[in-house]
Amino acid sequence: MNVIEDDDRIEMNRKKIVFVGLLGAVFLIAGLYFSSIDPKRSDFSFEYLGVGTWIGGIVFFVLYPKYKEITSFILGLLVLHSGVLLILKDQYSNQKHLGFLVFTAGVIIVLSSGFSDYMKNRKKK
Secondary structure (H helix, E strand, O other): OHHHHHHHHHHHHHHHHHHHHHHHHHHHHHHHHHHHHOOOOOOOHHHHHHHHHHHHHHHHHHHOOOOHHHHHHHHHHHHHHHHHHHHHOOOOOOHHHHHHHHHHHHHHHHHOOOHHHHHHHHHHO
């Protein structure tokens, strides 16, 4: 019975991997299409979404299962520091609120990462 559950879980992960890969490809192709229509346009947001989706999928499916605490801690610090940069950057309209939300989310991710418990358990071994 455990074999069937493991096979179902592996099949579900494959479906998620394919979905994330296709979603990233859709964003990337849409960005390339829009930039080919109007080459003067310097907005690369769709390309960033596509590549970011692929990088997020790689991090989640490759690194996260092996090193959950470390990956959560590093990603939380990245989100936290990007929030600080958004707060300090005053040239954009209403970015302080977005920066505050991103900073708060980063703090929550860092605190819930379980990194301190991981370090305590690692020292005991």
